[in-house]
Amino acid sequence: MARQQLPIEEETPQDAAADNNSVAFHDAGASNKSKVTVVGSGNWGSVAAKLIASNTLKFPSFHDEVRMWVFEETLSNGEKLSEVINQTNENVKYLPGVKLGKNVVADPDLEHAVRDANMLVFVTPHQFMEGICKRLVGKIKKEAEAISLIKGMEVKMEGPCMISTLISEKLGINCCVLMGANIANEIAEEKFSEATVGYRGNKEIADRWVELFNHPYFIVSAVQDVEGVELCGTLKNVVAIAAGFVDGLEMGNNTKAAIMRIGLREMKAFSKLLFSSVNDSTFFESCGVADIITTCLGGRNRKCAEAFARHGGKRTFDELEAEMLQGQKLQGVSTAKEVYEVLRHRGWLELFPLFTTVHEICSGRLPPSAIVETVK
């Protein structure tokens, strides 16, 4: 009945549910289940696929199969990564030893992988997203919903562009985000953790993402604050660099706690200056205080920054990254640079002594000990 009143109606089956304020992709009959594709298959992407694949089997409103786009690589034994994943149900390169679920299908063809998806989960290194979006224009379902698990932002002449905004604008679809205290390997081992979904306006869509990701060992909550949640995920890596410096300088737990608190304060202030819609309460969620804690206790940004400070800044982050991370990339250093550009461009450098100093230490202009001196 009311279906005719909906101007953005493309493929009939889903829309029946729109009558009841539901979202299009939510009403899934036997022949009309939501299909999920994970775009990305690194460490976190593989864990996300595992979480999702377990739930698509459990809930009848999802299609069992979870398609996972794999950036094809040839392994040292000459085999293709995507083929090995499909044979073994394991991402032997980025999440070895963990079964993803037999309903995860690795697909090296990006356009093919997304073609039938109603729900797109983006989880690639952030620098690849602009290129991926360009390739996907016109290749996805018009009513698809997206969620980004990607940390980082694009800094352009006109200002910072969040990844969820990039996806929304380039692809013309709605995009939520999922962030939180989520060290991938610990979730793969099914140890208890939490995460936060940030959504823009439609709570039903957020609830659908919560349903897709939530597990007894992975508790997901939704807050109406895309930018706040996404900036938490992005900026926490800058704070982790600062915390790593404190560790390398052996300054103790009080100092580390103070630096983490000041970092959280700058994350909040920066987010609110950029987006007046950002809520203070978001920073009490898993994406805020909990992610700061886990990232500053154990993450790779913290670890490399500790080594940087122990070497007195005499070895570069590029060297340490190559030596310590086995091919994984360090996001904090590049995010710190991006944030610094935003601050400088807007005349805010002095308002954010911690963010500013992290970049100045990373780029060799200040010694690691400056991290404490400048925030006093």
Place this chain on the structure above:
Amino acid sequence: MARQQLPIEEETPQDAAADNNSVAFHDAGASNKSKVTVVGSGNWGSVAAKLIASNTLKFPSFHDEVRMWVFEETLSNGEKLSEVINQTNENVKYLPGVKLGKNVVADPDLEHAVRDANMLVFVTPHQFMEGICKRLVGKIKKEAEAISLIKGMEVKMEGPCMISTLISEKLGINCCVLMGANIANEIAEEKFSEATVGYRGNKEIADRWVELFNHPYFIVSAVQDVEGVELCGTLKNVVAIAAGFVDGLEMGNNTKAAIMRIGLREMKAFSKLLFSSVNDSTFFESCGVADIITTCLGGRNRKCAEAFARHGGKRTFDELEAEMLQGQKLQGVSTAKEVYEVLRHRGWLELFPLFTTVHEICSGRLPPSAIVETVK
């Protein structure tokens, strides 16, 4: 006036600025300097005396001498603790190796120590405060101002009584609080940290306390929220017990971060239910998130709880405390019991699964692993 906006104020003779709105003790001419007494001389009390003694020498509005009440003990060599402190400027028992300042005078006579004080700093184990207050009735200056550095609360038939309230009510004086991410030995080593002063109504009084405690390595901020700040200092020890269980169970950083976040959320909710005046923003201060971090990383509550969980709850906290803490007391276990009594009395147990479960584990009714199961 501008000075209220600057917590780090060092050079101006502040008191000249004490205008009409100033309080009695603030208007200090040459013959009318504020006299400070520290009531307590344990580990934290000694560090507080050191911080204060450095500032009373620096600012002319304070009397140089800082009197410190010492609960007299006879050391193993037969000497009196107070006499050794006065001879060596060191608290050889509770803060060995650190000079307190020659202007710290140890005084074993409580009534004598407080008699002339305009500013009273209370820093004793919380269970002694009721008795100390009884002894001090009628023995202090009527216009004296107090600050409490004491964690814990008294639970009575009529409800919980904060230590600052106990001091205010028993002695008829105003009482602020100072809490924060303050592991005493790290501050004694002058490593950078922060703290929060909570005050009730009069910002000038808060500023005066900030002036007394603030150092370049110890940054103090004031917020108008005595109860919020004090409850942070009290309740964080319960969260630290929970975090220690997670460590003992080797559940990883995501889980620890989640438990710390849920703990912070329960601290906030509990404080706001008890006192509607409590502000959310207080939990972003040093007394909130930073103290949770430092206490859950390195404190003694965390440490004993870790050992408790490693032993599968088969050794009691009393045994572990005696073995591991060399005479220091564990506050988290007794605070958890006090909080549990409040929750039970008000019918709030189910609203606070973490607080409730900490007590039930400590008292042997649940296994340590319950800490994660019940908060899911």
